[in-house]
Amino acid sequence: MTATITHKPDPKLDLVLERVVNVPPHLVWAAWTTPEYIKKWFTPAPWQTVDCQIDLRPGGIFRTVMRSPEGQEFPNTGCYLEVIENEKLVWTAALKPGYRPQNAASALLFTAVILLEPQGAGTKYTAIAIHGDEETAKKHADMGFHDGWGKVLDQLVTLAKTM
Amino acid sequence: MTATITHKPDPKLDLVLERVVNVPPHLVWAAWTTPEYIKKWFTPAPWQTVDCQIDLRPGGIFRTVMRSPEGQEFPNTGCYLEVIENEKLVWTAALKPGYRPQNAASALLFTAVILLEPQGAGTKYTAIAIHGDEETAKKHADMGFHDGWGKVLDQLVTLAKTM
Numbered sequence: 001m002t003a004t005i006t007h008k009p010d011p012k013l014d015l016v017l018e019r020v021v022n023v024p025p026h027l028v029w030a031a032w033t034t035p036e037y038i039k040k041w042f043t044p045a046p047w048q049t050v051d052c053q054i055d056l057r058p059g060g061i062f063r064t065v066m067r068s069p070e071g072q073e074f075p076n077t078g079c080y081l082e083v084i085e086n087e088k089l090v091w092t093a094a095l096k097p098g099y100r101p102q103n104a105a106s107a108l109l110f111t112a113v114i115l116l117e118p119q120g121a122g123t124k125y126t127a128i129a130i131h132g133d134e135e136t137a138k139k140h141a142d143m144g145f146h147d148g149w150g151k152v153l154d155q156l157v158t159l160a161k162t163m
Numbered sequence: 164m165t166a167t168i169t170h171k172p173d174p175k176l177d178l179v180l181e182r183v184v185n186v187p188p189h190l191v192w193a194a195w196t197t198p199e200y201i202k203k204w205f206t207p208a209p210w211q212t213v214d215c216q217i218d219l220r221p222g223g224i225f226r227t228v229m230r231s232p233e234g235q236e237f238p239n240t241g242c243y244l245e246v247i248e249n250e251k252l253v254w255t256a257a258l259k260p261g262y263r264p265q266n267a268a269s270a271l272l273f274t275a276v277i278l279l280e281p282q283g284a285g286t287k288y289t290a291i292a293i294h295g296d297e298e299t300a301k302k303h304a305d306m307g308f309h310d311g312w313g314k315v316l317d318q319l320v321t322l323a324k325t326m
Contacts, residue, residue: 005222005261013263058221058245059168059253081244081262082221090222094257094264096295098168099244100176101257101272103295111262132259132266 004082007113007128013137015129017149025086025116025123027160032089032114038064041155044148051075056083061097081111089114094132108140125153167245170276170291176300178292180312188249188279188286190323195252195277201227204318207311214238219246224260244274252277257295271303288316 009016021028031037035052042049043066050073051065063077079097082090092111094102102109115126127149131137172179184191194200198215205212206229213236214228221243229237242260245253255274257265265272278289290312294300 003220005218005220007222007261055168057166057168059170090262092258092262092264095255095274098170098293099253099255099274099276100293101255101274101295101299103299109264111258111264113262130261130263132264136264136266 004084004088007115007130009128009130012134013131015131015137015141015145017127017146017153018125019150019153020119020122020124021153021157022122023157023160024121025118027163028116028123028125028156029086029089030163031156031160037159041152041159042066044151045155055097056080058083059097059099062091087116108136108143110136110140127153167247167251170278170293172291172293175297176294178294178300178304178308180290180309180316181288182313182316183282183285183287184316184320185285186320186323187284188281190326191279191286191288191319192249192252193326194319194323200322204315204322205229207314208318218260219243221246222260222262225254250279271299271306273299273303290316 031041033054033056035054038052039049042064046069048067049064050067053061053063055061058080060080061077062080066074077096078091078093079095079099080091082088090113094109094111096102109132111130113128117124129140129145131140194204196217196219198217201215202212205227209232211230212227213230216224216226218224223243224240225243226240239256240259241254241256242258242262243254245251253276257272257274259265272295274293276291280287292303292308294303
């Protein structure tokens, strides 16, 4: 297998959440790659993730449906790019399954890179959201990237401890 | 390594060139993955490819600069998605290197899947151009996809026979 690239965030274009959590990488991985688990942690409460579809391989589907407290549903369909068990998960909203380009130019398009490294009994968790331009990165930041991704990581850790 | 998906073209959204050529897969692969070779076959004459940059791994850059007979240059920067030596090469114009979404919504975005299978002493060559909507697929067809990709495949075969 060919080596994959390293991801050095661009401070103008990328948003990064880095934290050490006290659950091991394989449980974080399970939380990220199992539909029933995704439904339990992926969306900051009181929002919910009411549906999830995962085909865990490059080109496979990653689909979620988020529901607002008012009951409005927001489906998101993306595509996995890299799947390295317990280490690295990459998916993008810029492609549909099978690497088909998205035709929704107005959507908030980003690629997510999730990196897991063992640290003691826990995990160094790095999430990078990669954007095509500064405007999109700023929009994502203003939508509450850091609070939101931090809050759901708390939810993930709480869930992982029950596994 | 995780299995990758198979690519079943959608007749409304995808363009396909399939042909058996009388050079073996490893030479077709070399032609597709070596900048000096790309410059010799990638663009239908009298157009030229005057520059090429390749970082052959998922997330790596695939950049070409085409020059028209009038001397106008057209740079294209895409990103590799799958690299399986002598078998499968996937790259997309919808992402920049490092999986960064393109911000040029007006460009002709497509993903290219190149499949090579040994057939006798030659290669069954399948090129699939995957689009996000029918309009883009039609535009690509009207730009001469079949003639163009067929003509450059002839150029590739001529080159491969000199390797």
